[in-house]
Amino acid sequence: MSKLEVCDAHPELLRAARYLGMVATRPCPVCDKHELRLLAYVYADGLKHDSGRPWAVKEALVLASRTQGSACYVVEVCTGCSWNHLSEAYLARTAG
Numbered sequence: 001m002s003k004l005e006v007c008d009a010h011p012e013l014l015r016a017a018r019y020l021g022m023v024a025t026r027p028c029p030v031c032d033k034h035e036l037r038l039l040a041y042v043y044a045d046g047l048k049h050d051s052g053r054p055w056a057v058k059e060a061l062v063l064a065s066r067t068q069g070s071a072c073y074v075v076e077v078c079t080g081c082s083w084n085h086l087s088e089a090y091l092a093r094t095a096g
């Protein structure tokens with residue numbers, strides 16, 4: 001893939017990465033700069049309009065663990081070159 005094809009982060013995703021993103025421990029695999037950020041999205045019916053909005057990773061994991069049937073997606077975003085990638089996906093299980 002060309003750099004243009006992979007570097008397609010939505011402007012809102014880039015903004016969220018700048019404000020909420022946790023600095024990744026490794027450099028961006030595309031531009032090799034240390035601009036890589038991690039953020040997360042949580043989807044669940046019970047969250048209403050909070051469903052699908054970006055969160056800091058730690059907050060998202062707490063929210064997902066409290067929300068029945070939620071799905072949490074951790075996304076890597078490079079604020080340098082706009083590369084982005086779905087890093088991990090979790091499905092919350094209900095305790096008990």
Ligand SMILES: [Zn+2]
Nearest residue numbers: 028031078081
């Ligand atoms: Zn990059």
